Amino acid sequence: MEWKSDWGLRGRMVLTMFLLFALYIVFIAILSQYMGLFGVVVVMGLFSLGQFFFSDRLALYSMGASKVEEDEYPRLHAMVGRLSQQADLPKPTVAVADTRVPNAFATGRSPSNSTVCVTEGLLQTLDEEELEGVLAHELAHVKNRDVMVMTIASFLSTIAFLIVRWGWLFGGGRNRQGGGGMIVAILVSLVVWIVSFVLIRTLSRYREYSADRGGAAITGKPTALASALLTISGRMDRVPKEDLREQSEMNAFFVIPIRSDFVGRIFSTHPPTEKRVERLREMAAEMERR
Amino acid sequence: MGLFDSIRSAFGLSAEADATRDADPEDLFGMSTAYLTMEADLDFVPVGAAALCFSSVDSTDFAAAVDEVETILRAGEEDTGTVFRRHEDDHGYHWVVLEDGDPEDLVTSVHFAADTFVEEGYGSRLLAAAFGFERPRDGARAYWIYSFRRGAYYPFAPTGGHERDNRLEFKLQSVLDGELDVEGDESYWYPLWPDGSDGHPWE
Numbered sequence A: 001m002e003w004k005s006d007w008g009l010r011g012r013m014v015l016t017m018f019l020l021f022a023l024y025i026v027f028i029a030i031l032s033q034y035m036g037l038f039g040v041v042v043v044m045g046l047f048s049l050g051q052f053f054f055s056d057r058l059a060l061y062s063m064g065a066s067k068v069e070e071d072e073y074p075r076l077h078a079m080v081g082r083l084s085q086q087a088d089l090p091k092p093t094v095a096v097a098d099t100r101v102p103n104a105f106a107t108g109r110s111p112s113n114s115t116v117c118v119t120e121g122l123l124q125t126l127d128e129e130e131l132e133g134v135l136a137h138e139l140a141h142v143k144n145r146d147v148m149v150m151t152i153a154s155f156l157s158t159i160a161f162l163i164v165r166w167g168w169l170f171g172g173g174r175n176r177q178g179g180g181g182m183i184v185a186i187l188v189s190l191v192v193w194i195v196s197f198v199l200i201r202t203l204s205r206y207r208e209y210s211a212d213r214g215g216a217a218i219t220g221k222p223t224a225l226a227s228a229l230l231t232i233s234g235r236m237d238r239v240p241k242e243d244l245r246e247q248s249e250m251n252a253f254f255v256i257p258i259r260s261d262f263v264g265r266i267f268s269t270h271p272p273t274e275k276r277v278e279r280l281r282e283m284a285a286e287m288e289r290r
Numbered sequence B: 001m002g003l004f005d006s007i008r009s010a011f012g013l014s015a016e017a018d019a020t021r022d023a024d025p026e027d028l029f030g031m032s033t034a035y036l037t038m039e040a041d042l043d044f045v046p047v048g049a050a051a052l053c054f055s056s057v058d059s060t061d062f063a064a065a066v067d068e069v070e071t072i073l074r075a076g077e078e079d080t081g082t083v084f085r086r087h088e089d090d091h092g093y094h095w096v097v098l099e100d101g102d103p104e105d106l107v108t109s110v111h112f113a114a115d116t117f118v119e120e121g122y123g124s125r126l127l128a129a130a131f132g133f134e135r136p137r138d139g140a141r142a143y144w145i146y147s148f149r150r151g152a153y154y155p156f157a158p159t160g161g162h163e164r165d166n167r168l169e170f171k172l173q174s175v176l177d178g179e180l181d182v183e184g185d186e187s188y189w190y191p192l193w194p195d196g197s198d199g200h201p202w203e
Helices: A007-034 A037-063 A074-087 A120-125 A128-143 A146-171 A176-219 A222-236 A241-253 A273-289 B003-010 B014-019 B025-042 B060-080 B103-119 B166-176
Strands: A065-067 A093-097 A104-108 A114-119 B045-054 B083-088 B094-099 B126-135 B140-147 B152-156
Touching: A007 A146, A007 A176, A037 A065, A037 A093, A037 A104, A037 A114, A037 A146, A065 A114, A074 A093, A074 A128, A074 A176, A074 B014, A074 B126, A093 A120, A104 A128, A104 A146, A114 A120, A114 A128, A120 A128, A120 A222, A128 A146, A128 A176, A128 A222, A128 B014, A146 A176, A176 A222, A176 A273, A176 B014, A222 A273, A273 B060, B003 B014, B025 B045, B025 B103, B025 B126, B025 B140, B025 B152, B025 B166, B045 B103, B060 B083, B060 B094, B060 B103, B094 B103, B103 B126, B140 B166, B152 B166
Parallel strands: A093 A114
Antiparallel strands: A065 A093, A104 A114, B045 B094, B045 B126, B083 B094, B126 B140, B140 B152
C-alpha cells in the first residue's frame, strides 16, 4: 500500500546530514593544520568502536534491564515476533526493565544484533494495540539502523568535545608554537562541538518522526501509537523526580524522553509529543483518503 | 544488504518502505507440487486446510478490501466447494481459513484471496500463508509457511505447547528445497503458535 511519503521530512533530514558532514570536513581540514590528528583519532576511534559494540549491553545494564525468555513473557515475545515478521526483521532479543516509568528503547548495531527493551511500567500502562504501536516504533529504529547512524553522526562531535575538554594537555609544554596551534584547535573544536550538537539533536528528532511513520506503517494503526504517546507522556508527568534523574542519561534511546525544564527545545532529542501525535493523525487521515 | 538498502536505512526509510512492500502471491503455486512430495517422500498428508494471515489497517477502505476478499471466496465456495471462515487470533491478527480435501483447490483459493488483497492495494498487510500437514503414523504436524515479507517458504513443526521439532523442520527444508523457495536464514523461521494448546496456528 502506498500512503503519502513525507518528503519534507526526508528533505530536512538529508539537509541536516549534509550540514553535519560539511561541518566535519571543515573541522578535519582546519584541525590537520594545527596538530597531529593521528593519535587523537586512533584513541577516539577505539573509544567509538567500543561504544558501538557495547552500547547495547551498557544501555541494558544502566536501565537494570535483563533479557527475558519466551516462557516468562509469552505474549510480549509473540507480539515482537509478529511485528518483526511484518517489518521483515529477524526477531530481536527481548528485555524487560523492572521500573514503573513507562518507556521503551531499542539498541544494537545491526538488525540481526538488536534488543528491544520495555519497562514493567509500560506493560502495565498500555493496552495491547498501544503496546504494539510502541514496539513497532522501536522496531522501526532497528530497521532504520538509528543506533549506527547516530553513532557515526556523533563520532567527530565526540572528538571535538574531547579536544575542548583535554586539548590543553597535548598543547602545553616544550613547544611554544604547538601550544599556539592548540589554542586555535581548541577554539575550532568548541565551535564544531556546539554546532554539531544542535545538528545532531535536530537529526535525532527527524529520526523519531521517521520511526513513528515506520512504526505506524508496520502496525497499520497510526492512532494506536498516538494514543500510546499520549498515555505515556501523561503518566510521565506524575513520576517522581529521583527516578527521572537517574535515567536521564538514557534519553536518546527512549520512545518518550524524560522531561527536563532547563533544556530548551532545540537541544532535545525527541520532538514534542503533541507534534508527533499531530503527524500520526495526519497519517491516519492519509490512509482514509487514499 | 546492498548499497541502496544501506542508504535507505541511513535516511530512515527502511521501516516504512519494507512494511509497505508488495507481496508476490504467484509463489503460492509452488505449493501445488510440494503437496505431492510431502506425501510421497515424507509420509505427510494434507490436513485439508490452509489459511492466510494478515494484519488490519485502521481505515474504512481496508474494511472494504476485506469485504471484497470475502465476496470472492464466497463465490468460489460454490465452484470448488472450498469452505472458508474468518478468524481473529489472540494477537489481534486476522485469518482467512480455507477447508477443502483437494490441495489444488486450497492453493487456488489462498492465491485468490492473497491476490485480491494485492489488487486492492493491501499486499503489504499480508503476513503469511500456512499450509497444514499431518503424519498419519504418529500424528505429527508440520506446516509450510509462506512469508509474504520474505517471499519465501519455511517449515514449522510445533509439538504442542511452545515447542517445535527442529530436526523435522530441517528435514522438511532439505527435502523440499529447490521445489519451494525456502528461506535460508533460520532467524526468519517465525513460529505461528496456535492460541489453544493443540490446534492449528489459525485456531
